[in-house]
Amino acid sequence: MSAPVQAEPAGQASARRVLKSVALVLARHEIRSLRRWFEVFDRDILLPILLGEIALHNIGALQNGVARRASTRAPQLPVSPPLACEEEACSLKPCNAYSIAAATGLPRETVRRKIVRLVELGWIHRHDNGHLFITDVALEQFGSMLSARALAELLETADHARRLLGEEKG
Structure with missing residues (x-):
């Protein structure tokens, strides 16, 4: 029953x-x-996810009041293109393909391929050491949107x- x-x-x-x-x-x-x-993003839904993660890694430190180096001056966003963010003078927090893959749960090879596309589009700059930074072009385009x-x-x-x-x- x-x-x-x-x-x-x-x-x-x-x-x-x-x-x-x-x-x-x-x-x-x-x-x-x-x-x-x-x-x-030309019908590639992973591109905005990766661009967003890179931007959050880069700019998140600024939003929390944390700079890579202790400084009394206000942090400046890099100028692009090309990105004028020299490693030793940059106040953005760097990230790399590995950290973005870990943050998103996506395979590293997929992340690497998509980062190549974001670099081609001018939205991400990759330093020789692999550090990734969002460009002003991306900030302007997507910030206004x-x-x-x-x-x-x-x-x-x-x-x-x-x-x-x-x-x-x-």
């Missing part, structure tokens, strides 16, 4: 419906964003999610 199924309280059912609606709104936003990145349309869509999505969550509480 099976136990009788008890009805879920109305409040829990309502909360579950709202959470499903919020998840759907967020999924729509993510899919639109992925489609856009897919097209911008992110700040314009994507930010507005993100804020709109967040507002929609807040309204749905507010309806559940009210």
Whole structure:
């Protein structure tokens, strides 16, 4: 004999419906964003992932107030092309194909191949020692793209999610 199924309280059912609606709104936003990145990067979805990881490695230290060398001057982003980030004077934190492969969980050979493409596009500069740095070209191109349309869509999505969550509480 099976136990009788008890009805879920109305409040829990309502909360579950709202959470499903919020998840759907967020999924729509993510899919639109992925489609856009897919097209911008010539239908190679790994390129924006790798470019983003390299940028996070490089710039993350600046955002956290940590520079490669203790300095009282404000860190300067390199000028490109070509990248004017001499190893001893660069305030960006370097990374390499190995660290990016570890961060993404992608095979090193795949990462190496994709990095070659990013270098060809002028979005990444590779030093002779293998250190990778994002270029100003990439920062300008994708920074403007992110700040314009994507930010507005993100804020709109967040507002929609807040309204749905507010309806559940009210």
